[in-house]
Amino acid sequence: MPTRHRQPWLHDLAITVRGNVTALSGEDGQLLPGTAHGLYVDDERVLSGLRVTVGGDEPSLVAGEARAGRAQFLSSARDLGNPGADPTVEVRRSRELVEAGLVETIRVVSRAATTVSSVLRVELEADGADMATVKAGQVDQPPLAPSVDGARVLLEAPRHRVTVEAGASPRVEAGAAVYEHPFDLPPGDSLELVVRVGTTRRTESALDADPGLDAVTWDDVVVEADDPRLAPLVAESMADLRHLLLRDPLDRADVFAAAGTPWYLTLFGRDSIWAARLMLPFGTELAAGTLRSLARRQGTKDDPDSAEQPGKIAHEVRRTAYGAAGHALQLPPLYYGTVDATALWVCLLVDAWRWGLPEDEVRALLPNLDAALDWLTGPGRPDTDGLLKYIDTTGHGLANQGWKDSGDSMRMRDGRIADAPIALVEAQAYAVEALAGAADLLEALGADDAGRWAGQAQDVAARVRDRFWVEDDQGRYLAMALDGSGAPVDGVGSNMGHVLGTGAVTADEAALVAQRLTSPGLLDRFGVRTMSTDTGGFNPIGYHTGSIWTHDTAIAAVGLSREGFGDLAGTLAQALVGSGTAFDRRWPELYSGLPVIESPAPYPASCRPQAWSAASVGALVTTALGLRADVPNGELVVRPPATPPFGSLRVRGLRWGATSFSVVVDRDGGVHVEGLPDSVSVVVTA
Structure with missing residues (x-):
């Protein structure tokens, strides 16, 4: 044998x-x-x-x-x-x-x-x-x-x-x-x-990256809360994330977060972007380094073997070609097989600008922004339906090219695996947010064609509303995707949580998403399942077929907070703190929510630490405080949940550009902000 x-x-x-x-x-x-x-x-x-x-x-x-x-x-x-x-x-x-x-x-x-x-x-x-x-x-x-x-x-x-x-x-x-x-x-x-x-x-590789743990200014971040689990979880996670930082060998002044150890200890477009984005309340250094590292490797030509296209942001950069002998997956060192990293790169640039990334650094990236927007509205939409979609034409690349990139992740309600090309609902939502955010940024910087991108955002949002809504006996919900024939991939998945807060749905639609996302089929006591218990093929320890991913739940929590569902966001934040504590303050990449003696069960092959898992502490802080920053317009919004998820909470070491500030939310929801310049307008909303 x-x-x-x-x-x-x-x-x-x-x-x-x-x-x-x-x-x-x-x-x-x-x-x-x-x-x-x-x-x-x-x-x-x-x-x-x-x-x-x-x-x-x-x-x-x-x-x-x-x-x-x-x-x-x-x-x-x-x-x-x-x-x-x-x-x-x-x-x-x-x-x-x-x-x-x-x-x-x-x-x-x-x-x-x-x-x-x-x-x-x-x-x-x-x-x-x-x-x-x-x-x-x-x-x-x-x-x-x-x-x-x-x-x-x-x-x-x-x-x-x-x-x-x-x-x-x-x-x-x-x-x-x-x-x-x-x-x-x-x-x-x-x-x-x-x-x-x-x-x-002995030899040079495609990514001779050295450690970058000293390149961020997180030393003064201190969290104090009634919930004694929160502070040590934040401290340990930030320490892990620092130790995942790498310097870009093309410019050692820039750092990015390697996706996770041991399997993904390198630059990953989607993972590195999300890690930087979640950590923006603590400074823009990681975001800036991530943006520039990926911009240096932005696609410039059409190459089907690597999935490169002009303007496209890379999926991963390996030291050498990646793939084991006898295995179908064989990737070049620089691989572009991702449908969402380009939109997410734009979202990171816009968010970093709003959190105080210096204007000269933003302007230096405008050519890359233009190229990314052209890809989002051009090659990224290979068909006439105006939707971002993917298909691996090589036979040795990734079959699925969203964050749920395992081969069996896109399932119909009855468990059938969807045929490519696939149009993911979250990829469209990211595009809506990217195009609308780029319009705001370009208008603020005096660009002439900013309105063009705002119109494109509205067009994609309309397509989401027209094409992705389906219904079952529990009501209307967003399908995970459309398949190769344009039919909804109607398995109930956590993908819909990424749509919240992007502008891709109306307020009434967001309420439907919030209701389904926090229903018993998806919400486990330790987080949001990747797939509902009543979808065919559900497996609580399957990679993307019922497990819980830390960052997935964190993103959903931030989206709920943005849409005004603060208490639901707080429920997800509490679930994450529970799982983080169970895993000794080091979240794995993913886990099963089905308890083993009251604790979640690990996914045995999971990376630990994982960058976007560790960076999820940024989402905990953002959600508990309800933070939204707009440094260019001098406004900070603080919108904590009506029921504080961690009791009284004080967070020091937040960053308004280069300025450190603190926010306190007391047990009754009272807000106190310290350390901001007098010119900043602090808006506290319920």
Whole structure:
């Protein structure tokens, strides 16, 4: 029987990340060959094994914790020390990711009554596997041959040169580098060993991006709330997001959020844009860097193989071509297979302008804005119906090119998978918001043709109202999409939540969306399901067929708030805080809302941390405060829910352009704003 490769599960791994470096290990800290474990740099596994034994045995885990850039593990060498149940010989591992590598401190501490004699052994391996191969489940790659240079171990991976130092002189055994440290520890004594792993790039790639965690000004963000879960969730999520930031190698002054580790630790149009957009209340640096990084790679020609078209914003930028041997998905390093990133890029530019992105930086991006608008009203609409739609014509690209990009995500109510080309409802809504927002921006900057784009926005909104509404025994709702024949894809999905607040629906229609979005079929206690329980093919742990995505619920919450449904938005915000707390303040990419002993269940292969999940704390703040900024016109709107979702709330470190300010909402809904210039008009609405 042929070997069956399965995508590795991640939910029980300790995951740390620092820019382009990520480490995956067991919960006990061990990196074991033949698994997905490893130290990865630039999507290449530069270390596939880092195994620690004491006296020939692996220590037994007591406790471990992985956070942004660091992890710690406490284990016990149970066969050493005093007899009995009490552990008396501790093995502590402290892991820190550093520039292009790792520093791991291993400490053996004896609490035994007599001297403990044994051997601390560290075994290291590397296989140079690329991330796509590991993700495809082809984890058992042949090891690279190590060489020894004095106290150092040297390894040559395909794209990196790896150096390891761990004290005493190493040797090579069966393809692994081995360090051994015999010890005799009197009572209360300890032994410490530091393992240093460094890498240098041997070759250039399409995205040699380095960490950018110091490029944003979030240090003064402080959240205080009656709900004790909120503040630590915000702090941990912002720390994770910082550690996902990368510098654009085409201009290192600009940073963007890598989509998520380990599978998507790179620039993704849609994901990076949403992360930057959700974090705008805390400053425009991330938005500016994301806008410019994507603008530098904006499409300029027609290339069916990469799905490039003039004006189109890229879907993803990989270091090398992406795809595992034997798999249908094979993508070039720069791939444009996305129907929504172009509109979302425009929305980010408009929102950043409203949150205070300097005018000269906005004007510098106007040529890219013009090109994006031309794509939205030209090549992005391949048919005469005036709708954005997609189809993969290559056979090796993404079958679905919205955010629900799995092959089975677009379903009819009876469970049938829709045929392409697909016109997503949220893609049309993004276009409405982008075109209308661009009209406002261009008019403010003195452009002559701003009215043209406003008219285009109205036209697309009319098409949404005419084509996407369907009905069942619960009433009218928005279909997820139209299929290749123009028929509604009438499965009940969370897509409709992205339409709220875009201007694509009327107030009465928004009320229908809000009602269906928060109905029992879609709203779970931990968030909004991607697909309703009564749609054929529902699976609470399916990638896009019933699971809950953190950012999806966050976007719906912001949309509800914008449409005036503050209390419903607060309900979604509370659900997210509940799930974030259940996942130890580190939201995964997605999860199942069906509880396991009152907690949501993880999606086993989910990235963690994920940029737009971590950035969802921005949505929590936006929703709880009801924030809308308009720096060019000097107006801040604060519209908190009638029932404060977190009790009294104070948020410091919000940004009005370059100015830091605070907003306080008390238990009764009273609003106090501090730190804004006197020229700013603060509008408080109920």
